[in-house]
Amino acid sequence: MTKLVCPECRRENEPERIYCHDCGARLDRSAVKTADRNDEAPEEAHRRVRSMFDPNRDRVRRTVMKFAKLVLAAFATAAVIEILLPPDVPPQRELTGLAPQIALELERATPGSVPVRVTTEEANAYLATTLKNKRRSLSSWPQFERAIVQFGDNTCRLVVARSVFGYSVYTSASSRLAIANGALRAEITSGEIGRLPVHPRLMQFAGFLFKDVASALDQDRRTVGKMRSLQIQPGAITITP
Numbered sequence: 001m002t003k004l005v006c007p008e009c010r011r012e013n014e015p016e017r018i019y020c021h022d023c024g025a026r027l028d029r030s031a032v033k034t035a036d037r038n039d040e041a042p043e044e045a046h047r048r049v050r051s052m053f054d055p056n057r058d059r060v061r062r063t064v065m066k067f068a069k070l071v072l073a074a075f076a077t078a079a080v081i082e083i084l085l086p087p088d089v090p091p092q093r094e095l096t097g098l099a100p101q102i103a104l105e106l107e108r109a110t111p112g113s114v115p116v117r118v119t120t121e122e123a124n125a126y127l128a129t130t131l132k133n134k135r136r137s138l139s140s141w142p143q144f145e146r147a148i149v150q151f152g153d154n155t156c157r158l159v160v161a162r163s164v165f166g167y168s169v170y171t172s173a174s175s176r177l178a179i180a181n182g183a184l185r186a187e188i189t190s191g192e193i194g195r196l197p198v199h200p201r202l203m204q205f206a207g208f209l210f211k212d213v214a215s216a217l218d219q220d221r222r223t224v225g226k227m228r229s230l231q232i233q234p235g236a237i238t239i240t241p
């Protein structure tokens, strides 16, 4: 690199400097500029100058960027719509009469007594009553609205609706349930936010989405954990004491 020699004190200054590092005298920078220009081959300089004024270069780049942004925006919009769409759940029903005494029935059961069969409708009536009584332990933001269970083929799906800025946002998790060592275990196999599927591996970390509901149902989970086994068929769960 060229050094700039100070005209006053003869100190060698870095080529970026305008004033001398030692005495502050103004340096003669004309040497640097000529050196830079001379390093560049004429064809290179020509190309550089031409590309600076090439109208196509910026236009192509702008078009590509515009298209990429459009695709991204479309994906983001689609994801938001999928998230806001309610999943396939039965409409909310008014609670009428006594909720099925499922917990009582299970607590009374002794080893060897007849299996307790609970239909989806009974489970949901029970769930609605239980969660209504435990409203205080459910999240206030986003405000808990309701929870629904659906019994499928060997899986139990839990759907929780919460109010986010006035919208009902649904989170769902499908789990395989099993009783092992006196505890009810749930292995999440799939999940959705609204209608947007969430990868099962990601769902392993989504437990916090259902934490308040799970803790409100803690007593029931413990009761079921004391049973011998459970079977889930579409529309019903059978618990064997």
Ligand SMILES: [Zn+2]
Pocket: 006, 007, 008, 009, 010, 011, 020, 021, 022, 023, 024, 025
């Ligand atoms: Zn100097």
